[in-house]
Amino acid sequence: MPLVSMRQLLDEAAKGGYGVGAFNVNDMEQIQAIMAAAKDTNSPVIIQASRGARSFAQDRFLFHLILAANELYPEIPIAMHQDHGNSFETCKSAIDLGYTSVMMDGSLKEDGKTPASFEENVAVTKRVVDFAHERGVTVEGEIGVLGGVEDGHGAGGTGLEHVTDPDQAVEFAEKTGVDALAIAIGTSHGAYKFTKKPDGSVLKMDVLIAIHKRLPNTHLVMHGSSSVPKDLQDVINKYGGKLKETWGVPVEEIQLGIRNGVRKVNVDTDNRLAMTGAIRKVLWETPEKFDPRDYMKPAREAMQKVVAQRMTQFGQAGHAGDYKAVSIIEIAKGYKDGSLKTKPLVAAK
Numbered sequence: 001m002p003l004v005s006m007r008q009l010l011d012e013a014a015k016g017g018y019g020v021g022a023f024n025v026n027d028m029e030q031i032q033a034i035m036a037a038a039k040d041t042n043s044p045v046i047i048q049a050s051r052g053a054r055s056f057a058q059d060r061f062l063f064h065l066i067l068a069a070n071e072l073y074p075e076i077p078i079a080m081h082q083d084h085g086n087s088f089e090t091c092k093s094a095i096d097l098g099y100t101s102v103m104m105d106g107s108l109k110e111d112g113k114t115p116a117s118f119e120e121n122v123a124v125t126k127r128v129v130d131f132a133h134e135r136g137v138t139v140e141g142e143i144g145v146l147g148g149v150e151d152g153h154g155a156g157g158t159g160l161e162h163v164t165d166p167d168q169a170v171e172f173a174e175k176t177g178v179d180a181l182a183i184a185i186g187t188s189h190g191a192y193k194f195t196k197k198p199d200g201s202v203l204k205m206d207v208l209i210a211i212h213k214r215l216p217n218t219h220l221v222m223h224g225s226s227s228v229p230k231d232l233q234d235v236i237n238k239y240g241g242k243l244k245e246t247w248g249v250p251v252e253e254i255q256l257g258i259r260n261g262v263r264k265v266n267v268d269t270d271n272r273l274a275m276t277g278a279i280r281k282v283l284w285e286t287p288e289k290f291d292p293r294d295y296m297k298p299a300r301e302a303m304q305k306v307v308a309q310r311m312t313q314f315g316q317a318g319h320a321g322d323y324k325a326v327s328i329i330e331i332a333k334g335y336k337d338g339s340l341k342t343k344p345l346v347a348a349k
């Protein structure tokens, strides 16, 4: 099947009441790990690349690796998504290349660091929506600002500085027409999210639930959703790493989110931890080894295990065969004739 529009994939997830993991990739082994996990669990997938990933791997390498995944696993719906686009031009370049979905992160200015005004965010996101929808491509926007920094992108901080205001979320969704909405509820990118198991004072699930009540038909996106499991931290530290004690987002909180409108769950750090732990173990235990395959194979297997576990926990497992991808040309027609408009967007009071 062709690459799937993320909108179709998320609409199906909403029908089935499950979430879909969006896993970041930079190289071949990570794509292989995701696809092996998707096959094992029979899951639809979102493969996403940040600007940093696109520049690290080079656009065309990464694009063709994902196309290879599509060719080798025709039974698995795959959406190819630009993570945290910082400008219209970045999103356009992904769309021109063939991505079926883009995130326009207008919560920050183009420098990817400074919080933008609401008006700036609406203007740039709407511009991307108009361009993308004409081509059948899905758009994720962001309202509120996440914490932390990922691949040089992010405002830093704890994630509590700019928690999403539900009224603004409604206004933003109405004014931009985004297909999916990333919200800030206290999570942040990277390994250091919380200094203890998070409770409602730092992880604002109440805000997420309030937004879902107002926007019941908008696909919500949870960024910074790695759980940073202790066992993965322990492997790294056992084999010479120096991670400080830290907590991520507990899977049960993500599952609560999924019951309240979260359809896309972004995970990168857990996979990085799994791969790094596996590589450290090989190099520590067998320092005489120097063939990259000796450590990349266990690294790929470690990531596959984490991804398969998340696919099961998010509920996407078992759903790969529920539908066939509609081409983005057909999706574009749906945006044009209004059939893909979400009605009603806002819940009646």
Ligand code: 13P
Binding pocket: 024, 083, 084, 150, 188, 189, 190, 191, 222, 223, 224, 225, 226, 227, 266, 267, 268, 269, 270
């Ligand atoms: P983590 O750092 O928690 O994996 O978040 C990744 C993410 O949100 C990518 O956009």
